[in-house]
Amino acid sequence: MVKHKYIDWICIGAAVLAALLTILLMFGEQLGIPKASATPGYATRLFDDSRVHTIDIQIADWGAFIEDAEREEYEACTVEIDGEEFHNIGLRAKGNNSLRLTKEYGLSRYSLKLEFDQFQDGGNYYGLDKFSLDASFQDNSYLKTYMAYDMMAFMGVPAPLCSYTWVTVNGEDWGLFLAVEEPEEAFARRNFGNDYGKLYKPDYRSLNAENADVALRYIDDHPDSYPGIFENAKFKVSEADQKQVIEALKTLSTGENLETAVNVDEVLRYFTVQVFVMNWDSYLGHTGHNYFLYEENGVLSILPWDYNLAFGTYALGMTDPIKDPNILINYPINTPAEGKVMLNRPLYHNLMKHDAYFARYHDYFHKLLSEYFENGRFEATLRQTEKLIAPYVQKDPTAFCSYEDHRLAVDTLEQVCLLRAENIRGQLDGEIPATIRGQQENPDDKVDASEIQLTDLGDFKDLEESKERQDAALGDITGKST
Template identity: 25%
Template sequence: MKPISFIWILSVWMSLDFIMHGASTDPFDFDQVIHFKIEIPDAGIEILRQSNFQRRWPDSSHRPKVKAEVRINDEPFKDVSVRLKGAAGSFRSIDSKPALTINLDSHIKDQQFEGYDKFYLNNSVQDRSYCNEIICRELFQRAGIPTPRATHATVELNGRDLGLYVMIEGFNKKWLKRHFDQIGGNLYDSGFLKDIHANLTVNVGKNPEDHSAKNNLIAAVYEKDLSKLLPGIMRHLDLDMFLTHVALDTLTWNWDGYAMKPNNYRLYHNLDTGKFQFIPHGMDQMFQNPQGSIYPRFRGVTVLSLMRLPAMQQQYFKRMLHLYGTVFKPKQLVNRVDQLAAVIEPELKKRSLREWDRNQRGIQRLKDSIGARGDFLGWELSAPERALKFPDAGFVSIRNWKTSRLRGDIQFRNANENNKQVLVIESGSGINIGRWYSQQLLTQGTYRFEARVRCENVVAAPNDLYGGVRVRASGSRINAVLTGTRNWTWVAADFLVSQPVEEVELSCEFRGMQGRTWFEEGSLRLVKLR
């Protein structure tokens, strides 16, 4: 038997590696842990100790840079620029577990590691799973939004083991070249809690002092004439990509992102299209509210402006529905978390069983949150199928009324008077407030809630502008009320459902010092006007 040569073993190993990873040596192309060893002179450490984050005045935060010697997977790099990064939740001092920005070519041109010259090393102090950044960046990428990728890394600083980190592609010209043909447009950094109208720093751009394009976008977003709003925004913003971005922010409950905060984003003027697009950044606190509304309290001014248009609310809902069926797949996300957990487990175990245990609990919390979020979204996004259906006649009789006593000893009863079923409210002593109510799931549109009512000796409380008898829909304007004694009469309340689907509460109300009222149950109906 011939001896096995070293060359043969090497060729087999290389073949297996090629099968596993292809020809790529890109650190973000497959799951792995990159190892950083950083050496900073004492003088540099002293400079970095001056770094800080000022929450009240973020622009006055101090982030000095120093030179360092760095080894990445044992490959040496000299004169590397290092500075501390992070904001309110993630900033840590150089003597703790600092988040770092590593720039390989600041002082030596074209110095790079596997084609990359800038990295963010996130300490993940707000994400014990170490997985949020990776899985959510992959989600945005699959949805077609250019997003810096992430993997795992370990960091050793001057011989001190800082433990596990999340390594992310840095924003710079190289990153832009990977996604855009022309890279001369301004890439704006959102900083901390700044919207697009603020004075944003330009990270990259041929004309960093020229903000005319951004000012045009701002003017379009603040357009007061709704007939001009959408055409104006579409001239300056990649609306399709923006809708996807906002929908994903909601699906993943990115409460610290642009749509809900606004925070953690970049704004890039894409010269390929002449339009701006938003790029996500900082996704370490996702899925924290599995039951978060699909219509959250938006704070990003661009989202708020667009959501003034009912048609855009419909488009937003449809985009969520599309992404939920194609990109956002909870079971796949949970499996992905398991894959990543297996990669980092050895690194955590050999450092600290306590840290590994914390990671395991973080992993389980994340998986549970993803599953719960998926179930909640499935129910909420099925709302149009569950919404009240209107026949050709255009109205639906409302049944299944419940009572709610808000004040006093007010009494409720069902009765049959003159072969008619009626809902009765009778006042007790003092001030009485109560209602019959029914909750209905309605699609976007204009509605009228109608009822036949009569009342007897109804007296409103002094200075109660809303005292008497009325019908109402939640969110509707104040309607006329009946007082005194009135024979059977029709009353109505018009209201608008602006969201694609919304639960509305219909009420037959009494507010007063004395009297009683009857609502003819067979007359209680909802009409869809348009």
């Protein structure tokens, strides 16, 4: 039996302390205390973007891996990240058109995916299950994806973490890549807490099909009618999970009570950046894909993904390919897609029918322009990052472009974004038409972008010119001339 003259006070104090701890655990976020999952170990290690990291891929036969890359099959390897080794990691090439074209042009610089739990249950890098290495395909600036995610994060949209990495293979230089957090369990936990919802990466089976499910249109109440969504679930989903998504799509289709089915504020912030960066290889383009769909408690959010063809460089995303920078950089924010596409994109179209949401969408453009572009933040971030990666781009043995072309691309990206910001400011102020029809009727009301060459950001000729360089780097690793 414990005896102490202050035992009653000790017990009372312990009870009070326990109560305070319980309150902190329950209401910590409201009190400004971040969730434990908000800053996982990998966020301050690999994804510290203030420096260029090092990754060495140790693999038995790199030549065979490159030869079979298009199959997208995982192969086991050892990965050394900033000097720390991780064994039995799954490695494969990734991409869609970039993967196909890299193979078609006889090149070897593929974007890569590394999965820590592919061959071992529970495998992870300080809590991270998977990340990718973006090859900057058709992005001579190396900056399009990085800057797009920075804009999304600035606007409070859950976006993948990313940082630059110098990649070697079996100790031999391979090039500068952008490491990107893949949206799976770790991403969901970091952004939404341990009780996160369900995550999907909707994609089409055939670009020529209707793909109504990928466009987030309500079809019927049968899960089999939504293969583009449910066959691309990132986590195991139940019939109840499927029903929640379908019910949300059904509500979205009506255009009423949208806040019961859509995270309206977050979606508006997403579309603000998406429209700014002129990315038509996306939900607002002909393809309708390259996004993640997040559902929690029957409420849908759209999350960003894949920006190497943003900033007006995916002309094929239009029904009639447009390459004129005067059209692209002046593209209207109120009708950011042609009518046929717009009517089939209810997540944008049905929200914009509401005056309050439409006004908030414009308010978010004001915020993006005034707090990110017009105060110099964009230029500072762009130039600081350019300076960080410059020595690595200069020595990149598999680069898709020369260092001189890289510098030209950075300058071009800066000009494109500043002109785009100027144009949208004019649209918001009523000086430039904000619809396709208005611009057709007033063709002279625009910013002059005639000196911009969008091909300077990356073009097919760069692929042709990089083959010799990439063959030499592959030969240095395999010991075979190609």
